[in-house]
Structures are given as structure tokens and as C-alpha cells.
Amino acid sequence: MNSFDYYNWIILPLIIFASRIGDVTLGTLRHVLMARGHKSVAPLLGFFEVLIWIIIVSQIMKQANNFACYIAWAGGFAMGNYIGLLIEEKIALGLQIIRIISHQDCEELITKLQSANHGTTVVDAQGAKGPVKIILTVVKRKNIDPIIHIIQKYNPDAFYSIEDIRDVNRGVFSKSNQSSLRQIFSSKK
Numbered sequence: 001m002n003s004f005d006y007y008n009w010i011i012l013p014l015i016i017f018a019s020r021i022g023d024v025t026l027g028t029l030r031h032v033l034m035a036r037g038h039k040s041v042a043p044l045l046g047f048f049e050v051l052i053w054i055i056i057v058s059q060i061m062k063q064a065n066n067f068a069c070y071i072a073w074a075g076g077f078a079m080g081n082y083i084g085l086l087i088e089e090k091i092a093l094g095l096q097i098i099r100i101i102s103h104q105d106c107e108e109l110i111t112k113l114q115s116a117n118h119g120t121t122v123v124d125a126q127g128a129k130g131p132v133k134i135i136l137t138v139v140k141r142k143n144i145d146p147i148i149h150i151i152q153k154y155n156p157d158a159f160y161s162i163e164d165i166r167d168v169n170r171g172v173f174s175k176s177n178q179s180s181l182r183q184i185f186s187s188k189k
Helices: 006-035 042-062 067-091 107-115 141-154 180-185
Strands: 095-102 121-127 130-140 159-165
Touching (some): 042 067, 107 130
Antiparallel strands (some): 095 159
16 A cells, blocks of 8 residues: 655745745845845855755756656746845835926925935926926835825925936935844945
């Protein structure tokens, strides 16, 4: 009488699934860190990403006929991407520029942004429907939501767009508590 092989059909696929989540999450974070200029941490993440990957691949090759391992591999890949992006959103590294365009009076909005210690640059411009003010402010990604709240409160009809910035030189920024893994080991070496 054959007994069910729990290790090969349940435990091993679960190990592969969890490991794949780990290596893909590390890969996602590595790509984000490289894109944001944090070159010193990316090789360390890459080392562990590939180490986990090669261990998993060797296990799958030993179980070439085990379809459960293939499903675990694919499921772990999908979940690893999702978890990596969730973690990236939580640590929210980097800077973004917010462009606010309004045809209304913006003085209260500008004052509120400046009182929150966000540097602003204001430009008079011509929009599709007449004169507008363009307000530019560079902020840490962690501070985006409070700024959006300020815009919606003090100039709810304003158009705004947000873009990533790789690097800046000087500027007025609100104080932050650093965190985010000490802004991924402080410098962008």
C-alpha cells in the first residue's frame, strides 16, 4: 500500500512558494533601489536573491515531474512581486515633484505649503483657458499624502501632477524622521 508523499506534494511546494516570495521580493526591492540611486545596497540584495533562487531551482530539478512545485514556483513569483511592491510603497524612498496648476487665487495654498516647510516655486503662466499659476514643490515620497490633502483643502479645483525625481541639489524640505531603514543605509554610493 502506497502512502501519500506529504513532503514532495505539500511541504516542498510550500517551501518553494515561500522561498520564491523571498527571492522575488528581494529582486523587486533591488530594482527599485538601483533606480533610485542606492547602489551600495543593491548588490547585497542581489546576492541573497540569487542564492535563494539557485537553491529553489535545484529542488525543482530534483522533482521535475512534480506539477505542484511548478504551481508553487509561479505562485511565489506572483506573490513576491506583489509583496515587493507593498514593501516599496511602505518605505517610500525618494523624491517627487508636484506641479500644481490653478486659475484661482493660490496665496492661501502657497502659504500653507510654505508653513509646512515645503519649498515652493511659483510661476505665472498661460493655460488653455487663460492665466494660471504653476506651483512647483519637491517633496519626499513619504510626504505626498499630506500635501495632496493641503491642495484639496485650499485649492480643490487645482490640477496637479506628480513625478519621480532621481536626485536634487539643495532645496527646502520638511524635516523627516529619516527611518525607512535609515533611508536605505543613508547615502547613495
